[in-house]
Amino acid sequence: MPPSRLDAIYRRLLITRFFEKGWGKPENLRRLFEFRKIVSNREACYKLVPEDYPVEITKEEKTSECTILEGKFMTPLELHLPGLVPKAAQEAHFQVMLPNKWRDPNHKPICLHLAGTGDHYYWRRRNFIAKPLLREAGLGAIILENPFYGVRKPEDQVRSNLHNVSDIFVMGGCLVLESLVLLHWCERNGFGPLGITGLSMGGHMASLAATNWPKPLVLVPCLSWSTASAVFTTGVMSQSINWDMLETQYFSDGQYRERLAKMVTVIDEAFMAGQHFVKNYPSTIKDLQHDLKEAKISRSTSPVDVSKRSSTNPNIIHLDKENSLQLSESLHNKLWSTDRYELTNCEVNELNEKIKAVQDKLRMERHHNEFLKNPTKISTETLVNATSDTISPGSTATKLPSVQESKTEEESTLTKLMNSILPATTSAVATRQAEKIDITKTKWWEREALQFMRGMMDECTHLKNFSVPYDTSLITAVCAKDDAYVPRDGCTSLEDIWPGAEIRYLDAGHVSAYVLHQKLFRSSIIGAFERAKRKREQNGNVCEPISSCALSYDDLQRRYQDQMQFYN
Known part of the structure; x- marks a missing residue:
């Protein structure tokens, strides 16, 4: 609950x-x-x-x-x-x-x-x-x-x-x-x-x-x-x-x-991060969809069915073929080679890291756009919440490419989508600004001090x-x-x-x-x-009166x- x-x-x-x-x-x-x-x-x-x-x-x-x-x-x-x-x-x-x-x-x-x-x-x-x-x-x-x-x-x-x-x-x-x-x-x-x-x-x-x-x-x-x-x-x-x-x-x-x-x-470190992600997977995808919507990108994806677990190993989570999410070539081949695949600890961790990397890149892109749009009045809160369609002010607006609705489910995987929408390079200004702003406070478990x-x-x-x-x-x-x-x-x-x-x-x-x-x-x-x-x-052990x-x-x-x- x-x-x-x-x-x-x-x-x-x-x-x-x-x-x-x-x-x-x-x-x-x-x-x-x-x-x-x-x-x-x-x-x-x-x-x-x-x-x-x-x-x-x-x-x-x-x-x-x-x-x-x-x-x-x-x-x-x-x-x-x-x-x-x-x-x-x-x-x-x-x-x-x-x-x-x-x-x-x-x-x-x-x-x-x-x-x-x-x-x-x-x-x-x-x-x-x-x-x-x-x-x-x-x-x-x-x-x-x-x-x-x-x-x-x-x-x-x-x-x-x-x-x-x-x-x-x-x-x-x-x-x-x-x-x-x-x-x-x-x-x-x-x-x-x-x-x-x-x-x-x-x-x-x-x-x-x-x-x-x-x-x-x-x-x-x-x-x-x-x-x-x-x-x-x-x-x-x-x-x-x-x-x-x-x-x-x-x-x-x-x-x-x-x-x-x-x-x-x-x-209790082993598998904790992966368990936490998979248990909250639908909400994580919902957040990603919201981010992409703000970036004017339309796509569709289905949440992972985590309702069934292995009877022999509760740490193994079953992924249905129709609800799987492709993250790498190795995972892709395994997920689509059988009707049902049991995801191991290492692969759950890989899934977790991939999703994290994508979310962080999306946030950094929004921060970069907003900072370049208004660098004098920037704040942490606006950086986190704001989204811009432009790459740099004063230049021709560059729209992020969208995903065609006609693409198949296989082609609209998260990895390919991110490769198509994120710029190849990031300016030094954006990098310095991202270093100043802690964009990982919602993921404290990733920090060494935590x-x-x-x-x-x-x-x-x-x-x-x-x-x-x-x-x-x-x-x-x-x-x-x-x-x-x-x-x-x-x-x-x-x-x-x-x-x-x-x-x-x-x-x-x-x-x-x-x-x-x-x-x-x-x-x-x-x-x-x-x-x-x-x-x-x-x-017969009682207190002495x-x-x-x-x-x-x-x-x-x-x-x-x-x-x-x-x-x-």
Whole structure:
């Protein structure tokens, strides 16, 4: 299904701009990439946080329906990677909501809620998810303040605008280790079963954190997917990134291109570009027809039928003879030699490159004509949209030759058509102007800096790089079919990475799902905790009964002081 238009419109209304200061220091990125190899291994990561890691409870408040605790602790990431976490974010703050009376004294379920993009402080998660879960199912909640958000936001940061790409990895590292601290704290206080959830970015962070807990853990990631690379490269959030600046920094400092780029790997690169093109082939041809119409060229072409795929290889796309498009002599002979031909990965890539080259030439021709027509008032927008029939001002107008309607379908192939309508040479003026104007912004995946971004995101966020959660039967992921923020095309499916996990799909976009389907998110969390409860009962693993819903404030303070003396 097409991406949600509402997602795109909502993104345009926001003024948030990400990574305005660039990639981050190369040395910091190198340390993060190396640390990722430790965090992605459950056994190694679990050892980074002691079971008695000190946590201070700073406030206790009892209301008619729940008990609210507030606490803080030093983020473990600062201990392992000193200097990477901003001073304001080094102290983790959280809020706990516990029912005044548990429905079952042997089961005290509590869920850790991680923040999505722009979710500052506690109120949104407390009122939209935590309180309703407390009323409906007696679920306790821990709401963790995100690094770089709320009270943990650096002074020079505006809203949610992370300064560097490296900040998103620092945020993820903090949340993974801080989640382990809070899960240990829950166990020490007799809570269980335990779970973790989040929406959007919070859902993906929850997935990463859950991979490092070596015990059964409820996991309900909402509106996230297997990697964050698509979010920042093909999703609507990619429009809020200054790619020109990132590209300039990437090429100006050799460490990014020559050293760091070799440390990252794009996991889902194979066939992604070809798949994306073929899936959108009819619309691509429509755009080409529009371009040719503006150039006063009439032609006809038929879209490729991509409705059928090979039963043995889903990456092979069937092309019907009558709907095939000739791109080269080799492809032409193969396409017309049989009634049906299976297009391989290399040939799909060739098809993709040919179409791209034709579209770029058409755009450059329009830019050239408009620039020569009015060079003093030229703008990027008019260059992209304008079309002229002349080759040079002040000279005899030269019309682009048209394609005769009597030509056969075979003769009206894209390659021959382009050879007939494009001039043999292009002036130096047009070449210089084309270099100044970035005509590839709608195809960022072709740019090397964006490939580096994809590699970084896959390296640090792709779930294939992390351990599989201890019990995948306790996972319920909720995804939006039309999500334009978190595209799924070209990314490995969660079903393939986590066999046994339940994946629920909504007929909605990212924004509409968040606004209209909160009840489904809560029901998914409740259902996953009910499964965890049944498993606990079968295994005879229940909480030790304690007189109150948690240790008293004074007891927690004394325990914290004892722990601090031990570590000091």
